Each structure stands twice: as structure tokens, then as C-alpha cells.
Amino acid sequence: MNIKDAKTQIKNAVTAYLAQDEFGRYLIPPHKQRPIFLMGPPGIGKTAIMEQVASELGIGLLSYSMTHHTRQSALGLPLIKQMEFDGKTYDISEYTMSEIIASVYEMMKNFGVKNGILFLDEINCVSETLTPIMLQFLQYKVFGRHEVPAGWIVVTAGNPPEYNRSVREFDIATWDRLKRVDVEPDFDAWKEYAYDINTHSSIMTYLETKKNHFYRVSTTVDGKRFVTARGWDDLSQMIHIYEAKGIPVDNKLISQYLQDTEIARDFALYYDLYNKYRSDYQIPSILAGQASQEIKMRAKRAKFDERYSLLGLLLEATMNETFQIMQEDAILTELIALLRQAKNAISQNGNAEQAFDAMLHFQEKRYQSGVESRSLTEAQKIHLTRLIRILQEQKELVRGHNGNDAFEVVRADFNSRGEHLSNSAKRTSDHITNMFKFGDEVFPNGQELIILVTELTANPHSAKFLSKYRVAEYFIHDKSLMFSQRQKEILSEIEELKL
Numbered sequence: 405m406n407i408k409d410a411k412t413q414i415k416n417a418v419t420a421y422l423a424q425d426e427f428g429r430y431l432i433p434p435h436k437q438r439p440i441f442l443m444g445p446p447g448i449g450k451t452a453i454m455e456q457v458a459s460e461l462g463i464g465l466l467s468y469s470m471t472h473h474t475r476q477s478a479l480g481l482p483l484i485k486q487m488e489f490d491g492k493t494y495d496i497s498e499y500t501m502s503e504i505i506a507s508v509y510e511m512m513k514n515f516g517v518k519n520g521i522l523f524l525d526e527i528n529c530v531s532e533t534l535t536p537i538m539l540q541f542l543q544y545k546v547f548g549r550h551e552v553p554a555g556w557i558v559v560t561a562g563n564p565p566e567y568n569r570s571v572r573e574f575d576i577a578t579w580d581r582l583k584r585v586d587v588e589p590d591f592d593a594w595k596e597y598a599y600d601i602n603t604h605s606s607i608m609t610y611l612e613t614k615k616n617h618f619y620r621v622s623t624t625v626d627g628k629r630f631v632t633a634r635g636w637d638d639l640s641q642m643i644h645i646y647e648a649k650g651i652p653v654d655n656k657l658i659s660q661y662l663q664d665t666e667i668a669r670d671f672a673l674y675y676d677l678y679n680k681y682r683s684d685y686q687i688p689s690i691l692a693g694q695a696s697q698e699i700k701m702r703a704k705r706a707k708f709d710e711r712y713s714l715l716g717l718l719l720e721a722t723m724n725e726t727f728q729i730m731q732e733d734a735i736l737t738e739l740i741a742l743l744r745q746a747k748n749a750i751s752q753n754g755n756a757e758q759a760f761d762a763m764l765h766f767q768e769k770r771y772q773s774g775v776e777s778r779s780l781t782e783a784q785k786i787h788l789t790r791l792i793r794i795l796q797e798q799k800e801l802v803r804g805h806n807g808n809d810a811f812e813v814v815r816a817d818f819n820s821r822g823e824h825l826s827n828s829a830k831r832t833s834d835h836i837t838n839m840f841k842f843g844d845e846v847f848p849n850g851q852e853l854i855i856l857v858t859e860l861t862a863n864p865h866s867a868k869f870l871s872k873y874r875v876a877e878y879f880i881h882d883k884s885l886m887f888s889q890r891q892k893e894i895l896s897e898i899e900e901l902k903l
Contacts, residue, residue, distance in 0.1 A: 405585070405586065405587055405588070406587065406588065406589075406590035406592075406593035406594075407444075407448060407449050407450075407453060407587055407589075407590065407593050407594060407597075407633075408590075408593040408596065408597075409587075409593070410442060410444075410453065410585050410587040411453040411456060411457060413585050414440055414442070414453065414454075414457055414559060414585065415457045415460065415461065417440055417557075417583060418440075418457060418461060418463075418521065418557050418559075419461065420432065421437045421557050422461075422463075422519055422555065422557070430554065434545070434552075434554045435544075435545070437557065437558075438581060438582055438583040439542055439545065439558035439559065439560055439581075439582055439583065440557070440558070440559040440560065440582070440583045440585060441527075441542075441560050441561070441562065441582040441583065441584045441585065442559065442560065442561040442562075442585050442587060443561070443562055443563075443564060443584060443585065443586045443587065444561070444563070444564075444586065444587035444588065445563060445564065445588075445589065445619070445621065445632075446563055446632060446634075447619075447630075447632025447633055447634035447635060448587060448588075448589055448619070448632065448633050448634075449594065449597070449633050449634065449637075450525065450561045450587070451467060451523070451525065451561075452597070452637075454467065454521060454523045454559060455778065455781060456781065457521065458520070458521050458778060458779050459779055459780060459781045459784065461519075462779060463517070463519040463520045463521060463779060464511055464515070464517035464519070464520030464521070464556075464777035464778065464779055465520060465521050465523060465777065465778040465779060466504075466507055466508060466511060466520065466521070466522050466523065466778070467523045467524075467525065467778070468504055468522075468523070468524050468525065469525045469526050470524050470525065470526050470527050470534070470538065484496070502547035502550055504522070504524075504547060505547055505550045505551075505552065508520070508522060508552065508553055508556055509553065511776070511777055512553065514776070515773045515776055515777050516773075517773075517777045517779075518555050519555040519556065519557075520555070520556050520557070520777070521556070521557050521558075521559050522552060522556050522557070522558050522559070523559045523560070523561070524558070524559075524560045524561070525560070525561045525562075526561070526562060526563065527542075527560040527561065527562050528562035528563070528572055528573075528574065535572055539574070539575075539578055542558075542560070542574075542578055542581060542582060543577075543578065543581050545558055560582075589618060589619035589632075589633065591611055591615045591618040591619075592615075594618070594633050595608070595611075595862065596862065596864070598636075598637070598640075599723075599862060599863040599864060599865070600783075600864050600865075601637070601640075601782070601783070602644075602723075602724070602727055602865075603636070603637065603640045604639075604640040604643045604644055604720075605716050605717065605719065605720030605723075606643070606674070606675050606678045606716070607636055607639065607640050607643075607671075608716065609678070609712060609713055609715075609716030610671055610674050610675075610678075611636070612712070613709065613712060614670075617631065617667045617670070617671075618631070618633070618636070619631060619632055619633060620664055620667065622664070628663075629663060629664040629665065630663050630664060631662045631663065631664045631667050635661045635662055635663070636661075636662075638661050639657075639658065639661035639662065642657065642661070643675075653675060654672065655668060655669060655672035658671055658672050658675070659672075677713070678713055678716070678717070681710065681713045681714055681717060682717050684702070685699055685702075685703070685714055685717065686699060687717050687718060687721050688721075690718065690838065690839065690842050691718070691721060691722070691834075691835040691838050691839060692835075692838065693834070693838040693841065693842075695842055700842075700845060700846050703846045703847075704846050704847075711847070711852055712855070715852055715855055715856060715859075718839050718842075718856075719856065719859050719860070719863075721835070722832065722835055722836050722839060722860075722866065723859075723860075723863050723865065723866050725828070725831075725832040725835065726832060726863070726865045726866040726868075726869035726870075727865040727866075728828075729825065729828050729829050729832060729869060730865045730868050730869055731783075731786070731787065731790075732821075732825050732828070733825060733829075733872070734787060735787060735790055735791050735794065736818075736821060736822060736825060738787075738791060739791065739794060739818065739821075740818070742763055742795070743814060743815075743818060745759075745763065746759045746760065746763060746811070746814065747811050749762070750806075750807060750808075750810055750811055751807075755806065756802035756805055756806055756807075756810030756811070756814075757799060757802055757803055760795060760798060760799035760802060761799065763795055764792065764795050764796065764799065767788060767791060767792050767795060768792060770788065771785070771788045771789070771792065774788070794821075797817075798814050798817055801813050801814060801817055802814060829869075829873050832869070832873075833873055833875045836860075836870075836875045836877065836878060837875060837876070837877045839856065840853070840856065840877040840878065840880075840881055841877065843856055853881055856881070857878065857881050857882050860878060861882070
């Protein structure tokens with residue numbers, strides 16, 4: 405299955421394992437909860453989906469790479485303990501608590517995290533001395549004499565033997581106690597995640613036309629060559645930063661992340677061409693509805709690969725805008741609820757600064773707890789950081805003001821932010837409208853318009869924007885696309901009837 409389906413399977417299993425009856429008893433007792441084993445090639449995004457599952461379920465996450473652990477760190481250190489049997493004292497060996505199990509209890513104690521996921525990666529690549537202990541753990545969820553606490557679900561991961569010579573095959577008795585989920589690389593499944601984290605448009609458009617370059621592992625006379633989902637993800641982040649800092653993106657950088665000479669060189673050439681199109685087509689002028697006749701004629705005469713790059717550039721610009729707007733929209737939505745709380749607090753004691761201090765303390769603790777428990781995604785961390793910054797700014801605004809006067813100062817600040825968001829949304833709506841009008845003129849009845857609709861719908865940020873701000877041109881083309889598809893289905897059904 406692909407990584408998206410694997411995430412659904414894991415999320416559903418964790419939900420089922422955490423389900424309790426009216427007496428607080430687990431519907432599936434902890435000793436009957438099979439550890440989940442996620443089997444898939446390296447760099448496919450196994451750790452990323454665990455972070456998403458934990459965040460979406462609002463539970464903790466502890467991750468360990470088992471290849472970095474020794475027998476002592478996993479099992480604990482031996483110690484001598486005296487016990488009395490039948491009137492005689494004996495020295496017996498026992499073990500201190502495993503570092504891994506101790507970390508679970510520490511998170512529960514420090515951050516009040518009752519439920520969570522204990523994720524053990526590369527579990528089938530452990531050292532020979534650790535293998536028996538890991539097999540025992542998979543069967544009974546204990547290290548030595550110490551169990552994983554109830555409410556903490558064990559999820560493990562490993563690589564197939566063809567990707568790692570250190571893999572140790574499990575016996576049937578072990579496999580029969582695991583819930584195995586096999587996952588394979590799939591660009592279309594990864595694409596939704598890539599849009600969500602704002603992956604660079606040059607990567608998205610490149611892989612859309614060369615999906616066989618998304619994931620590749622091969623053996624040559626010079627050793628292993630590979631390109632993984634993790635490599636594309638990390639490269640995207642560097643490209644964003646390099647472009648913002650004015651640092652050239654070249655093959656030397658790209659080959660550090662895409663460790664396949666052929667693919668790295670091919671993408672480097674494409675990236676240069678992509679930037680040339682960015683300059684030649686003057687994307688801001690198209691989105692402003694001011695494209696020159698020269699640009700329109702060039703787009704009409706362009707080959708499909710150039711057209712596709714142009715579409716990617718237009719989508720990149722509009723999607724980046726919708727990404728920023730929906731982030732700001734989410735912050736203001738949460739902020740308005742907090743300001744209602746502040747209004748109630750101020751009306752009770754009149755001390756506005758104290759009210760904002762309390763809110764700031766709560767949000768900072770929420771952020772710190774989420775970071776430590778790894779129950780926050782990167783997007784959620786950014787959201788909370790920006791929210792805390794706004795509360796800090798508003799705390800300064802109310803300094804020296806009290807009662808209704810203080811709240812009016814905050815209200816004015818909020819209205820100003822809301823007006824700025826409204827203006828930004830109007831500008832982006834106009835840009836999307838102008839993008840479709842450009843497409844109608846340059847690519848009438850072409851598949852390019854279908855691509856625009858499809859990609860805007862696939863991107864979660866632009867889809868939310870379009871749903872909230874209702875850009876007419878998008879919905880006109882979306883209905884046209886649905887009608888066209890239904891027409892093709894009807895014609896296909898007629899052809900089948902003829903047969």
C-alpha cells in the first residue's frame with residue numbers, strides 16, 4: 405500500500421487500541437494489542453506519518469532508532485538484589501528500568517501525556533546481542549521486567565532485506581504477534597503531504613512529469629545510488645531558503661540530496677529552465693491581469709513541457725498566497741476566542757495586563773509541552789509561535805490601560821489584522837481569477853485548465869481558501885470539468901452498449 409493508506413491503517417489501529425468501555429477498561433487489553441510493524445524502504449516517510457498520526461490524535465510520540473541502542477540501554481543495567489526464601493537470603497540479578505521505558509514514564513510525569521505512541525525504527529536491524537531482547541519485546545512489550553505503560557501503543561518500523569544487509573528475519577512466531585503494514589513509494593500519495601508542507605513548485609512540476617524519478621535505489625560499480633522522498637523534502641527546504649537569501653541553487657547542492665547522478669543532473673537542468681520561465685513569463689503581470697500580447701503568444705506556441713512549467717509557476721504563486729492567508733486565518737480564528745476570554749477576565753478584575761499574562765503563560769506551556777511530547781507538527785509549531793507573538797504585542801498595547809479602555813485597544817488591533825487579511829484574500833482571489841482568464845485566452849478548451857483546477861483542489865491550503873472565499877472563476881471551471889468528465893463517462897457507457 406502507499407504511505408497515505410499506511411497512515412490510515414496505523415491511525416485506525418491506534419484509535420481502536422485506545423478505545424475503552426464505560427468502566428475505563430481497554431476494549432482490546434494491552435497484552436492483546438499487537439505492535440504495529442511498518443515495513444518499507446528507507447526515506448519513504450515512515451517517521452513523518454507517525455508524527456502526523458500523533459498530532460491528529462492529540463497524543464504523545466517517542467521515537468527511537470534501535471540501531472543506536474545497546475543491550476544495556478534497551479534492557480537496563482544489571483544489579484544485585486537480596487531476597488529471602490524459606491528463611492534464607494539469596495542474591496538475585498535484576499535490571500534497572502530501560503532507558504526507553506523510563507522515557508515514556510518521564511513524558512507522562514512531566515507533561516501529563518496519558519496516551520502516546522512508542523515508535524521504534526529499524527527494529528529488524530539491531531545487533532546480534534540485542535535481537536533476543538527485541539523479539540521478547542515484540543511478543544510481550546517488556547524490556548527486562550518493565551512493561552510499556554497501558555495507553556502507549558507500540559509501533560515499529562524496518563527496511564526490507566534488499567535495502568539493508570543488516571536486516572534480521574523474524575520467525576513465524578514473532579510475525580504472528582505483529583500487525584504488519586507494508587508500504588511502497590508512491591508519488592501521488594506523497595503529493596498531498598508535499599503540498600501540505602509547501603514543497604517547492606519546481607520539485608512538484610518536475611516529479612509530475614517524471615514520476616519514475618521520485619524514488620529510486622540502484623546498485624552500480626561505484627556503489628549505491630538513491631533518491632528518496634526524504635531527499636526531495638529536505639532539498640525543497642534548502643531551495644526555499646537559498647532563494648530567499650539569494651544563494652544560487654546548483655547541481656552541487658542538488659546532488660547532496662539526490663544521490664543519483666543522472667536524476668540530480670536532470671533536475672538541476674530543469675530547475676535552471678524553470679527559473680528562466682519564471683523570468684520570461686513575468687508571472688506577477690499575468691496574475692495582475694496585465695500580461696502582454698508577447699507573453700500570451702509565446703504561451704500559445706510553447707510545447708507542453710514549457711506550458712506545464714508555466715502552469716507550475718502560476719500555481720506556485722497563488723498557492724503560496726493561499727498558504728499564507730489560511731495560516732493567518734487560522735491564527736485570527738483562534739485569537740478571537742482568546743480575546744473573548746480576555747474580555748471576561750478584564751471585566752472581572754479590570755487588570756488587562758494580568759489577563760494577557762495568563763493567556764501567554766498557557767500558550768507557551770502548550771507549545772513547550774507539544775514540542776517535548778512531539779504531538780505538534782511543524783505547521784502547528786509555527787501557528788503557536790505566531791499566536792504567542794501576537795499576544796505579546798497585545799500585552800504591550802494594553803500596558804497602562806484597564807477595563808473597557810484596554811479591550812477597545814485590543815479590539816482595534818484585531819480589526820486592523822482582520823482588515824489586512826481581508827485585503828490579502830481579495831488580492832489572491834483576483835490573482836486566481838486572472839490566472840483562469842489567462843488560461844481561457846491562451847489555452848481555450850485545453851487540458852491546461854483541467855490541470856489548474858485539479859492542482860488547486862489537491863492542495864489543502866488552496867482548497868480551504870477557495871471553499872471559504874468562493875472564487876467564481878474556479879467554480880465555473882470546476883463545474884465545467886465535472887460536466888466534461890460525466891460526458892466522457894456517458895459516451896463510454898454508450899460505446900459499451902454498442903458492443
